[in-house]
Amino acid sequence: MKLVEGRVRIPSGCAISGIISRDRRKFTGERIVESMKVMRERSNGLGGGFAAYGIYPKYKDSYALHIFYNDSNAKRECEAFLNEHFEIDEASELPTRKIPEITDEPLIWRYFALPRPSRLAASQLDEREYTARCVFAINARIDGAYVFSSGKNMGVFKAVGYPEDVGRFYMLDEYEGYMFIGHGRYPTNTPGWWGGAHPFSLLDFAVVHNGEISSYDANRRFIEMFGYRCALMTDTEVITYILDYLIRHVGLTLEESASVIAAPFWSSIAKKPPEERERLTYLRTMFPSLLVTGPFSIIFCFEGGMMALNDRLKLRSMVTAEKGDMVYVASEECAIRAVEPDAENLRYPSGGEPVIVTLNGGKDNA
Amino acid sequence: MPNYILPDFEVERRDDRCIRCRVCERQCANEVHSYDEENDVMLADELKCVGCHRCVALCPTRALKIVKYSGTFRENANWSNQSILEIYKQAESGGVLLSSMGTPNPCPVYFDKILINASQVTNPSIDPLREPMETRVFLGKRPQNIERDETGKLNNNLPPQLELSVPIMFSAMSYGSISYNAHESLARAATELGIYYNTGEGGLHEDFYKYGPNTIVQVASGRFGVHKGYLDVAAAIEIKMGQGAKPGIGGHLPGEKITEDVSRARMIPVGTDAISPAPHHDIYSIEDLRQLVYSLKEATEYKKPVIVKVAAVHNIAAIASGIARSGADIIAIDGFRGGTGAAPTRIRDNVGIPIELALASVDKRLRDEGIRGNVSLVVAGSIRNSADVVKAIALGADACYIGTAALIALGCHLCRTCHLGKCNWGIATQRPDLVKRLNPEIGYKRLVNLVTAWQHEIKELLGGMGINSIEALRGNRLMLRGVGLNEKELEILGIKHAGE
Structure with a gap:
């Protein structure tokens, strides 16, 4: 039996990086690859990946589904499902470049699709929830098919390999977007599966994470009550679902969500002004099972921006910096300097302090 | 009606330590201990002893020990002493047996067959003397x-x-x-x-x-x-x-x-x-x-x-x-x-x-x-x-x-x-x-x-x-x-x- 995500839980150390232009100015994926490259020490070649936003302007209203297939049978079965549930504008292989560092790739396909109106109406769900449930259905039920990206005007690109090689493999230098995040993985085991690499993504949400959370099973068993299925047994997956639940279903703001998953200690809450104290006490009492403990640094992206967050003890490194309308977040300062030597306002956010960056002129929330 | 009940305990009293202070007698609500003035000796009615150890704890010279009764019926793997005694009690009284506290029987305790995890290498353990640790x-x-x-x-x-x-x-x-x-x-x-x-x-x-x-x-x-x-x-x-x-x-x-x-x-x-x-x-x-x-x-x-x-x-x-x-x-x-x-x-x-x-x-x-x-x-x-x-x-x-x-x-x-x-x-x-x-x-x-x-x-x-x-x-x-x-x-x- 291969030890792959979903069958065993594989703790990982990691490198993360994120770059955003608040003015929505486009730049190529080369920068995020350069930024990740200098943190090679933090990965071990067993997983790398990126999420890129604003890269599909031509199909910006369609869900861009990136899917790994183990074989053509899985593809056939999955496409039958897709045709039943979606109207597909375009289907093609995701462009890749053959390089010696990346081997054993699965079939990698991309579909631009919209829910079939009759199906959508019959489901009584909104478009996003409908799409999310279809993604869950494929990943849980179709053996050998795995949807790893399902947002609009964004895409996830990931593989087994070092991040810079993964970037070259997917030709990230040819994509232009306004926001990119990258991830390099240092798993303590030997995963053989591309789906297990990060970022983890659902709809337009994507998360990269460095850490090993000690609350994993408490979080997982709680979130699975709401229809999520943590198939990969990874921290990133459960954190993505928690944020999706809190933001999309419960209707919390990003900041409130941060106060749930990296809640201040009760002793800190006691020192806050009364109104703030009441708000934080309410959030902790309302969602105690979504408190995430143990080390983590995450970058959570959505269509309108990103949030960087550390665990409440700050047990993982994370740095932020700015230059003009650009904001940078990374595990290490060198990853920022590598692409912006003149970066300013360098900060080391405190544990549990969310750094929220939204697009100028956009909405403030996910 | 004949009484076949055996005591649960024996009272062992070290006479070289006993000072006849009679604390045991006063402390025992079950009236196990008594004093024979004529012979200047402490006596014990073991059938009444429940093994609560009040006398043992309060004896100023540690002269007392309560031990399990060593007498036994003929050994029988099927009919334990307890089973036999319970039948005697019920044959005597015609009543429902009463007990207190949780069952003393060797039922499985799953807690004892469950072990707890700890962090090593991939994430840090936390020292509660140095970091906040919340139990609220x-x-x-x-x-x-x-x-x-x-x-x-x-x-x-x-x-x-x-x-x-x-x-x-x-x-x-x-x-x-x-x-x-x-x-x-x-x-x-x-x-x-x-x-x-x-x-x-x-x-x-x-x-x-x-x-x-x-x-x-x-x-x-x-x-x-x-x-x-x-x-x-x-x-x-x-x-x-x-x-x-x-x-x-x-x-x-x-x-x-x-x-x-x-x-x-x-x-x-x-x-x-x-x-x-x-x-x-x-x-x-x-x-x-x-x-x-x-x-x-x-x-x-x-x-x-x-x-x-x-x-x-x-x-x-x-x-x-x-x-x-x-x-x-x-x-x-x-x-x-x-x-x-x-x-x-x-x-x-x-x-x-x-x-x-x-x-x-x-x-x-x-x-x-x-x-x-x-x-x-x-x-x-x-x-x-x-x-x-x-x-x-x-x-x-x-x-x-x-x-x-x-x-x-x-x-x-x-x-x-x-x-x-x-x-x-x-x-x-x-x-x-x-x-x-x-x-x-x-x-x-x-x-x-x-x-x-x-x-x-x-x-x-x-x-x-x-x-x-x-x-x-x-x-x-x-x-x-x-x-x-x-x-x-x-x-x-x-x-x-x-x-x-």
Whole structure:
């Protein structure tokens, strides 16, 4: 039996990086690859990946589904499902470049699709929830098919390999977007599966994470009550679902969500002004099972921006910096300097302090 | 009628140490010891000895030792001494055998076959002496949705909650089954610790109304001592449907324990037997329970959480799910090994299921149905130490009730004869000369010490796992591994075997 995500839980150390232009100015994926490259020490070649936003302007209203297939049978079965549930504008292989560092790739396909109106109406769900449930259905039920990206005007690109090689493999230098995040993985085991690499993504949400959370099973068993299925047994997956639940279903703001998953200690809450104290006490009492403990640094992206967050003890490194309308977040300062030597306002956010960056002129929330 | 009963114990007295001070004689309510003046010798009637060790503890020259009776019937692997003696007793009396405290039989203790995880390398363990380590929990219902006012500010739409500094409470023990001084010790300790104690079905002595903010009052099938003031003064109300030591049957406090004070608290005449029926006669089904839950909420203006306490029985998962849908804020489950002041021996030793299995299946069922967040789970039934608390919470409990452990802290030596009413330690008795042996000033401090010590240990165990809040332990079954359990047991507990 291969030890792959979903069958065993594989703790990982990691490198993360994120770059955003608040003015929505486009730049190529080369920068995020350069930024990740200098943190090679933090990965071990067993997983790398990126999420890129604003890269599909031509199909910006369609869900861009990136899917790994183990074989053509899985593809056939999955496409039958897709045709039943979606109207597909375009289907093609995701462009890749053959390089010696990346081997054993699965079939990698991309579909631009919209829910079939009759199906959508019959489901009584909104478009996003409908799409999310279809993604869950494929990943849980179709053996050998795995949807790893399902947002609009964004895409996830990931593989087994070092991040810079993964970037070259997917030709990230040819994509232009306004926001990119990258991830390099240092798993303590030997995963053989591309789906297990990060970022983890659902709809337009994507998360990269460095850490090993000690609350994993408490979080997982709680979130699975709401229809999520943590198939990969990874921290990133459960954190993505928690944020999706809190933001999309419960209707919390990003900041409130941060106060749930990296809640201040009760002793800190006691020192806050009364109104703030009441708000934080309410959030902790309302969602105690979504408190995430143990080390983590995450970058959570959505269509309108990103949030960087550390665990409440700050047990993982994370740095932020700015230059003009650009904001940078990374595990290490060198990853920022590598692409912006003149970066300013360098900060080391405190544990549990969310750094929220939204697009100028956009909405403030996910 | 001939009496074939053998003693349980022998009294060994070292004559070279005994100074004939006769402390043992004065301390023994069972009248084991006596003094033969003529021969200047201390005598012992061993048949009366219950093994409570009061005499041993107070003997100034350590001259006394109570040992297991060494005489035996002809050895028989099938018919134990105990089985034979019980038949003699019943052949003599024609009655139901009575016992006290949890079953002493060697039933499986799953807690002892579960091991806890710790961090190594990939994430750091946390030192509770250097970093904050949180044990505070809130018990109560959580609403499905948030609400905001017109400015977008979050409204506090949480129903009433119980706030515990540490997820431990003192379980229901009535005034009557235990003494005034024992109750005072529990009430004061709960107040100092920021936790709760539970009145049991004995009403509430007027002296203890001042501890109301840390008091859970019980409404049981006899409805003893229930009135508006009793409900109003409490922090929460518990409907007792069952007890782990005696599922399916009621309670019986004999008339001799119904003293003036007890009678006032229970609202029944002095000297009458207090009989709690087996069922609540207004609850013959789940929809009736719902009515009682809401009657109590109406009576207290929805300001107090309502707990429904049930014994762990075979169909506990479905029962708990029904309770969760019947307005209860908290479900308390009492397991097979739980204690009692008096229960029919056969019931205690044969009815119900262990709390570990009941808890695991209830927690899973409530999650499968998506309603685990609607209700808090409190478990009881032989929580013996802080590791049991940690294991129970990782299996899915919000908090634990401790009864026997609290009594042991007060001096109980687990002689299991509470039903005789002659507790030499001043706990399970109403005899004034015995009650005064328990000093509540000392008693409450011992309880505070016990829970504080457990809190320290819980923090150490949490820190080892890299967890800094007890909330992140709740239901975190990946932190547990089984040893020596079969596949089915592991499946029910929802944990992996050690090494997996």
